[in-house]
Amino acid sequence: MKRIYKVIAVMITVVILASCTKKLDLFPTNDLTPESVYTTSTGYKQALAKIYAAFALTGNTGGTGSPDIPTQIIADEGNSDFLRLYWNLQELTTDEASWTWQNDAGVRGLHEMSWSAINPIISGTYYRSFFQITLANDFIRQSTDENLAGRGITGPSADSIRKYRAEARFLRAYQYWILMDLFGNPPFVTETDGIGTVIPKQTTRTELFTYIESELKAIETELIAPKANEYGRADQAAAWALLARMYLNAQVYTGTGKFTEAITYSNKIKGLYSLHNNYRELMLADNHLNTNEFIFTINYDAKYTQNWGGTTYLTHGPAAVPGSISGTSGNWGGLRLTHNFVDLFPDPSGNTDKRAQFYTTGQNKTMTDLYTGTDGYSTTKYRNKTRSGGPAPNADPAGNWVDIDFPIFRLAEIYLIYAEAVLRGGAGGDAVTALTHINQLRARAYGNLSGNINASQLTLDFILDERGRELYYEMHRRTDLIRYDKFTTAAYLWAWKGGVSAGRAVDSKYKIFPIPTTDLSSNPNLKQNPGY
């Protein structure tokens, strides 16, 4: 019998031990708690790096693997980075671009202007903007003076983190500008709204305009001085550039023009930067050298910042361009320009105006068919090569990823903002300077003065066309056409606008995109934009 009691005793002991030794509180091996991230200035900087990386990358793993944007919104992670999404909305909807592969999610309907509220490219952009805003809000919350003091961070470390904080506010303001421009009336959250605590209220375009303006002005002095920050990080000039761009479009956003302010902020920037001497060297693998012209960039690197969107998309995307020209493994047969856009160049050969970087071999100029890869010229503007024609510094042996940085703001745009604001009656500038700036752009484009124009040629319509020639494929076209009221109207028609080959006017509701149905159903405070 004693043996039996022993057996029972052992059984009971084992049970009691097992129930005590392991608890139900488990934590992942490699992840960190928020408390452990935000303890050192390095931790803060790495959190900041993720906010910036939300521009460039699709997720936490090079290529694909751990997407930021859930697959319910964009099934293919390669399509879910900021630049590719925003680029598609700004360019595929216009005369500048169409994409051959109509079966790709969300493509059909963009160029034809018949999109709906459940288009994945539209909702992808929306959620990508909010992703960066949410990261920024978290960072701003974690980096209050109170939190820094509480975590024992003082002195130069604390000063650096305050700069990071101002940059986080800039990035948030930039994304709110994107949302204001695309969606008009998005929901609104700031750092005071903790994660999962509030259902955001909807804001209006006008309110949002005021908010972004006040944020940018508030951080104007907190940001690091122009050109004094690390490459890739925002400085005061970035905030000024965003203000200038926003003021130029103020009439669209609020009904009230702010052209004087657009000139004011252009003026702050102009003297600090100069045009790079060769247009065709703007979008190359070593374009990080163009710091004289680039104000703020999204940085890509074939070794360290790998993804299928970004400038990888802009380099592989254009149809028919051989890998030997683009410096990649080849093209994806996708992007082509309408003939209407090509016609903005009196000489599309590129021999006179060097900005006409069209690839024409095997391509028909006329876009007879919207979804045929050989209809429409494509472009070689983005090339993964250095100025000397050599391979990229961190070249990807497989030829997939590229090293080209993308300028969100560059001096040429500031010149064009200045000129347009002057022509639209803004104060603080003059027509002579405006003409000078336009001719600076044209002289660079032509390599000589043969392309220069005179004062009488400098009209608003000329500036729109000049913006097209100078800034195409840089995510400006849709906003520009709306400002000129040529986006939905019959004032300017291009191939397949409205779904017909000659183009036709469409409902003016398409000037802003619909709030994604997904968010309407999860946020009861939201109302759909008119007409959708």
Add this chain to the structure above:
Amino acid sequence: MFTCTSTSAENLTGYSSFQKKIAKMKIKNRLRHVAACLFSLFFFTTVLFAQQSLKGTLRSASGEPLVGATVTVKGSGRSVVTSPTGEFSIDVPAGSTLVISYVGYQTREISVTSEPQITITLQSAGADLNEVVVVGYGTARKKDLTGSVVNITSKDFQKGVITTPEQLIAGKIAGVSVISNGGQPGAGSTIRIRGGSSLRASNSPLFVIDGVPLENDNISGAGNPLGLINPNDIESFTILKDASAAAIYGTRASNGVIIITTRKGRGGGLRINFSSLNSASILVKKVDVLSSDQFRTIVNDKGSAAQKTMIGGANTDWQDEIYQTAFGTDNNISLSGGLAKLPYRLSIGYQNLEGILKTDKMQKASLGISVNPTFLDNHLKVDINLKGSMQKNRFGNQAAIGGAVSFDPTQPIYVKSNRFGGYFEWLNATSPTGLESLAGRNPLGLLNQRYDEGTPQRSIGNVQIDYKFHFLPELRANLNIGYDVSKGKGTVFVSDSAAADYSRAGRNTEYKQSKRNTLLEFYLNYVKDIKSIKSRVDVTAGYSYNNYLTTVFNYADFNAKRVKLPNTDPAFPFNKPENTLISFFGRANYTLNDRYLLTATLRRDGSSRFASENRWGLFPSIALAWKIKDEQFLSNNNIISDLKLRIGYGVTGQQDGIGNYDYLSRYALSSANATYQFGGTYYQGYRPSGFNPNIKWEQTATSNIALDYGFLDNRINGSIDFYLKKTTDLLNEIPQPAGTNFSAFIIANVGDMENKGVEFSINTEPIRRNDFTWNVDFNITYNKNTIKNLTVIPGDKNYVGFQTGTIAGGIGGQFVYINAVDGPKSTFNLYKQVYDSVGRPLEGVFVDKNEDGIINQNDLFKTKTADPKVFLGFSTGMTYKKWNASFVLRASIDNYVYNNTFSQGGTLSQIRGNSVLYNASTNYLETGFNGNSQQLLSDYYIQNASFLKMDNLNIGYNVGRVFNKATLQLSATIQNVFVITKYKGLDPEISSGIDNNFYPRPRIFALGLNLGL
């Protein structure tokens, strides 16, 4: 338990009149009569008769020889075991009694006459209501079951080449759908019990093998984690379908529980059994694509000048090239018996199977050891089970399947060039690699130049100690300590000359993962018959601890020469995801008057996957049963042999299929190739993960009403079950209001879903004769799934539902399903095709459903669903003298498949491609689509995939004695015999409902032998 009665007295030759007399005695007075008959037998045995040699053959009702059954001379302790032909020989005194027992069958007693040769038939335990069934944490007498529990033993298993346990029961059980995931050897299956209760969390049932609950997750390098269990070692399956049966498994029971019991040693002399099954698998059907001549005609007719020059001079049927006739062998040897008082069973299995896709190969070796000693006068029972297996797999590159369908048939396989291994590839001189960048690669090159090899190992074992208290024999204590460890590792090698990975100079990568799952369970069980109040009480209370720990090793990426690709070092060398489940459980069975039964269970589960305030869940169940047959008014009825009404209700939980740490705010470091550049430095970022501190259990409440019936001595028996499963707090990925969480979607408890259905089964034995038996079993299941709510605010009209079901064709993801309120899950959501007057679909013309003049996503409409409404199983077996034959049919009604092969490959733009030519589906000849409008999301591609399938056809012959002592049986089996369907693609049985690059299920011809000693 035994009786002196026999249900097949007339089968027994030399049956004594004395036996006949007692056979007629009433069961009511059973015990007294048994005692009487025993006494008589003893008397005759010991006094009246002399020793004689008796030879016998033991068969099942279906005529199969029963191997390894124990034949004991009552009272003498002398016993023998039947040979592989079911024969036995024993010296007995005439007039003595033989007790014949075999697991899964009713124990019989036979009195010995002077007849020297007898044939004995054992009735399957299906008809034996005293049979004991393994249920969660203990056993139950079959007659006492109150829940929906189905037990299926080896005699009813599917036959042929079976690589994974669940395939043994496909089509055999009402309410249980088992669909293999393809034709690859060892492929896993999609198993659904009563439709599946979840949308985004797991819909797979819990598997418990010899008391060890298994984790559902995959093992690296193994096609299927269950494939590491040797099907030949399995004795029986018990399926707990409703909540009253399964709720004892609490949070893991919502999708049902499948309990596997493996074969055990039974003591006695050494028995050796050897079986060998050798098979040849052939491709049954190819995807219909254009012939090379059709292809040439079309390109010459409609291609550009450049495309016409691409046409080659060869005629290659790429599908013929990538498939092969595959050979396989499956060998098992088992040794069982008793060493001293230690019953043991040792089994060794070896499978070596080729896939019909060239280069596909699976080798598996498995070992099973089971010892079951008893001590202390049977008070202490110890069960030790150890199972181990290892595989050596080479996975054929399944990209070749789609590749072969679309590769240009006018191109040759090989060219006279050393580049790219001599395979024909599409070239482009301007590309840095010399290859056309987006062109498909040579399908044969994809296969032969890739070595994707995995060597997973798995061992499952447990020690179960059961102690019956000496001072209180009604009380038992049971301790079960178990483990499930596995290691998955493998390598992928692609030569540097292979076009597929040419730009990265080949591939030589590795992966490794290990799992260590531990289990500790303890329970007390008290059983007491309280005669004074005609009651029986059976109470269990216990504790369970489960820990699931996985270690995943991370590696850098290498080219074929093992040169590391730049910057591919992982951020962390390994990761160790882990979760723990702690549970307390109890069950009470109360039986009144042997007619009225009550079962109540309660389980409290704590999971590490939830925050402390949501961590614990309580899962109760209650069930009542009424044995109507035992009521006075039916007890004399000779037609009705069994009638029982069961009513049950219970709540189960579900936490599988979600992350381990979803409730925690946590920050993940980005990998080295996903950094951001500030100045000259690249920073790895910290990304906060989306989280939901409020996440908790998903709950399913199941009601079940059922009737078990038996007629004519149970020669006709079965059940009908009606059930209603309501899942609340669905674990579902739901969108977060933008800006309120780090991920736009998180897993949260939002939504309700309902499954209701009927299951009916009938098992019959139309012929039950000595040399001729025939049984016919049939089951049918109807299940209706409805999503009731998906939003935080119920009935939100804004919410259209969420899309799932990614198809091939178009990047960025096109979804064909929508999960929306008031419809079933996986409802196709597509454009309505418009047809011309002769019924041809008009390309790009769809019905403007909302009549707004624009065809866009708002015009998608909900149509058919992928899940069948009704599925059926039909099995029959026949024996005639030494021959036996059986087949299994399965059918599925009202299931639809999206034919992605048609939609992606059935257009002119498919042929003209981007830069090179591709072959198209013959569907192009029917539609003439040029592919320039969005056709992918047309409901034209939804096809009715109802089917009738013969799973296997088996013929066996019992040779009998060979080489003196050994016995031999032979069998021939055909698997995947035929399919009758209207579906136009390769195979209608596709659990995902999207037919794309499906690995064809082969037809398998197998010859087997079974040799016993």
